[in-house]
């Protein structure tokens with residue numbers, strides 16, 4: 001009897017233990033919120049202060065880090081492959097040439113290696129820095145599941161599945177679907193263009209040589225055409241940068257979607273989110289002030305970011321914790 005009681009108590013204890021531990025492992029794909037709470041308690045604070053310090057000096061690092069995290073996750077999963085240096089590394093591809101903010105990640109990594117050597121992965125630093133960047137521009141904040149590990153491979157030829165400003169909505173949807181992201185995720189994440197800029201060379205064709213029928217893209221609001229033409233004169237500097245969200249490029253808000261509604265999207269791929277009925281539904285939901293179809297952009301963006309940041313993650317003993325973010329461990 002006594003033995004039976006003892007076993008019963010142990011079994012009960014094991015069951016309770018399982019109940020406490022299980023949710024930690026089921027969430028995400030092995031990542032969990034607070035992964036570093038014991039091993040490096042100041043990890044998230046160190047990343048945040050590094051991002052803040054650089055942001056104060058140069059606010060354009062915010063959209064830069066958000067975009068870099070996105071480009072990391074879309075190629076080989078979120079594994080820091082975009083951070084690696086090398087003659088044919090991901091960062092050398094056309095799609096990644098304009099990426100910025102590497103110095104912020106390196107700065108945070110240096111501080112983390114002093115505080116807790118060999119513990120915090122570079123890809124987690126990037127995921128946290130993207131969250132902090134959004135918060136710094138008055139956007140939402142959210143709990144980032146951590147525990148990703150760094151990959152050891154980076155190849156420019158893998159960057160082909162990154163979305164392009166020339167993609168149709170169907171192609172954009174397919175590229176997202178390939179990674180488990182749906183149409184709502186697509187619209188929410190492209191909404192990240194509420195901060196940041198695009199170079200003239202990415203939309204100049206819409207102003208001067210759209211197609212053989214019309215030289216100007218008819219989906220652009222006519223008054224906006226002249227505004228853009230003066231910002232990007234024909235034959236002018238293709239590298240000149242223009243706000244992706246006219247009137248509010250430094251603030252994370254829904255005006256990017258309002259601009260799409262009024263034909264004031266900068267990139268053709270962005271404007272198509274309004275032209276196409278399947279994506280316009282979500283743009284309208286983000287702009288709606290009430291009613292059953294309203295969606296809160298900030299909340300949906302945060303949800304989609306967590307989903308994206310779990311794409312193809314390496315956890316457990318897979319991958320490594322890089323000592324330097326630009327190079328694999330020796």
Ligand SMILES: *[C@@H]1O[C@H](CO)[C@@H](O)[C@H](O)[C@H]1NC(C)=O
Nearest residue numbers: 210211212213214217218219
């Ligand atoms: C040019 O673009 C317009 C507007 O999108 C479209 O209606 C037209 O069919 C296009 N012409 C060609 C030749 O692709």
